[in-house]
Amino acid sequence: MLPANSFRMDSALALEIEQVSRQKALEEEALRGESAVRQFYAGTTALITGGTGFIGKQLIEKLLRSCDVKRIYILARSKKGLSMEERLQLQFKDPVYDNLRSQQPDFAQKVIPVEGDISELGVGLNDEDRMKLEQEANVIFHVAATTKFEEPLKKATFINVRGTREILELAKCCKNLRSFVHVSTAFFNATKSRINHTIEEKFYESPVPPEVMIQLAETVEECRLNAITADLIRDWPNTYCFTKAIAEDVVRTMGKALPVAIVRPPVVVCTLNEPTPGWVDMSSVIGPSGIILGVGLGVTHVVLIGEIMIAIAPVDYVNNTVLATAWETDKRFKNNEKESKIYNISNSRCTLEKNLLCDVLKNPNTKQYATPKAVWYCYGFETGSDVVFWLLTWLLHYIPAYVADFVFNVTSMKRPEGIKSFVKMYEKIYKMSLLYGYFLRNQWNFVDDNTVAMLNQMSKTDRILFNFDISKIDWPHYMLIWCIGLRKFIVKDGLKDSDYGMKKQRWLKIAHISFYTLFFGVVFSLLYLACRIFMSVI
Known part of the structure; x- marks a missing residue:
């Protein structure tokens, strides 16, 4: 007879299964009710930029799985030698589509790629495709944007500002348009002068008139524009926030006669429920996700973060807000409410502890979900000081990195997978920490009255199927989902051997203490020797 614990499930896998079962039970119950949101999308044709x-x-997955749409057009361009069709075929192999594939094996037939480029005039459409979209598109989701904080101003303007103008020009020509949703960012107006201030669900004055900014980008050489970027963006922390603020003014001026709305998400992170808990992809492993991943792998040991309530939202909650917004915008427009509405996604109403990110990383309960692929002992210090961060980076990152690179270079030891140089890796981490430090050390209060009002008018069925009630999220539990999501979809350790991961951490802790004991012993010995020599000379 086998021991009772022979089939004990891995703790990480058990947590995932528990979350899936809970969500499945809710959805099965909800599907028996009436859904106004699903009825709105039934038989519609959607156009998505940034798909x-x-x-x-x-967003594509949710539309196809939960809404009986007729088809979805994806504005895409060839990239890295792959055609738009090949890019989509590759994309549909992503685990985010696994559940959909099991339910609708032929789901890809509803998704039609359209050759285009949001940074080009006319969004790069040929006449035939443009005419097709003008005839068929009922709902447009404008998600495309460059989110790189260091993007040159010319490129950021072409994509975020002119691209918004061009897609709205297309929307004006759509004969059966029912709704246009522009996905902005909660940080569009997170300027230095507004730190600790309130960001309301209203339009704000543009830092530069959109047409002036577009003309500058079109006529001024990139090197000259780069030289004056700091003077242009002034109070804004980067070109991303700056151009997204201008893009909102484009929506304000051009969307007056259209069924238009804006959704402003904060930092978008892994799914909580749909289509699977913790789903995340490599493109989003920056900012908070990168911190958790780095600490969880034993790579990151110092975090530049302040005592704030970090503004984050699960991507499934963000897209549920986007889908509900399109539904409400159509309803409002039919009721002759023509003013564009703005929906902030905010956790300001939550009982979310300050510095929850670091508290969870220190929580001993997370040790039971340790990945066996960790390269060193997992621990982390947080600081809001640039000076302290620099000092700790040298002590905890660069010095061990130089030692590790030296050891791997002079021996035949195999480097950890994906790490060619520890020093170069930490240079990237330091650079990204400084870029994101502005948002992780400062706070803004995002009013979400419109978003909450929309949720309250939805039916019980829709509040389950398209849930975006961030105030009800169990944040400590979500942080654990986040950890196992990074393990499953980024580290790809199969959510197994967590017990071994915990044992490995105990051994790595001993190695960590031994290394720094030896290091400080050598440093103090050298200092003592130097002092003795100095005193003897005197």
Whole structure:
């Protein structure tokens, strides 16, 4: 007879299965009710820009799985030697589509790629495709954007500002348009002068008139534009936030006669429920996700973060907000409510502890979900000081990195997978930490009255099928989902051998203490020797 614990399930896998079962039971009950949101999408044709990005991937999946849409057009371009069709075929192999594939094996037949480029005039459409979209598109989701904080201003303007203008020009020509949703960012107006201030669900004055900014990007050489970027963006932290603020003014001016709305998500992170808990892709492993991944692998040991309530939202909650917004916008427009509405996604109402990110990383309960692929002992210090961060980076990152690179270079030891140089890796981590440090050390209060009002008017069925009630999220539990999601979809350790991962951490802790004991012993010995020599000379 086998021992009772022979078939004990891995703790990480058990957590995932528990979350899936809970969500499945809710959805099965909800499907027996009436859904106004699903009825709105039944038989519609949607156009999505940015469908190959993190938000776009899950938006496509949710539309196909939960809404009986007729078809979805994806504005895409050839990239890295792959045609738009090949890019989509590759994308549909992503685990985010696994559940959909099991339910609808032929789901890809509803998704039609359209050759285009959001940064080009006319979004790069040929006449035939443009005419087709003008005739068929009922709902447009404008998700495409460059989110790189260091993007040159010219490129950021072409994509985020002019691209928004061009897609709205297309929307004006769509004969059967029912709704247009522009996905902005909660940080569009997160300027230095507004730190600790309230960001309301309204339009704000554009930092530069959109047409002036577009003309500058079209006529001024890139090197000259780069030289004056700091003077242009002034109070804004980067070109991303700056151009997204201008893009909202494009929506304000051009969307007056259209069924238009804006959704402003905060930092978008892994799914909580749909289509599977913890789903995340490589494109989103920056910012908070990168911190958790780095600490969980024993790579990151110091985090530049302040005592704030970090503004984050699961991607499935973001897309449920987007889908519900399109439904409400159509309803409002039919009721002759023509003013564009804005929906902030915010966790300001949550009982979310400050510095929850670091608290969870220190929580001993997370040790039971340790990955066996960790390269070193998992621990982390947090600081809001640039000076302290620099000092700790040298002590905890660079010095061990130089030692590790030296050991691997002079011996035949195999490097950890994906790490060619520890020093170069930590240079990238340091650079990204400084870029994201602005948002992880400062806070803004995002008013979400419109979003909450929309949720409250939805039926019980729709509140389950298209749930975006962030105030009800169990955040400590979600953080654990986040950890196992990074393990499953990024580290790809199969959510197994967590017990071995915990044992490995105990041994790595001993190695960690031994290394720094030896290191400080050598340093103090050298200092003592130097002092003795100095005193003898005197």
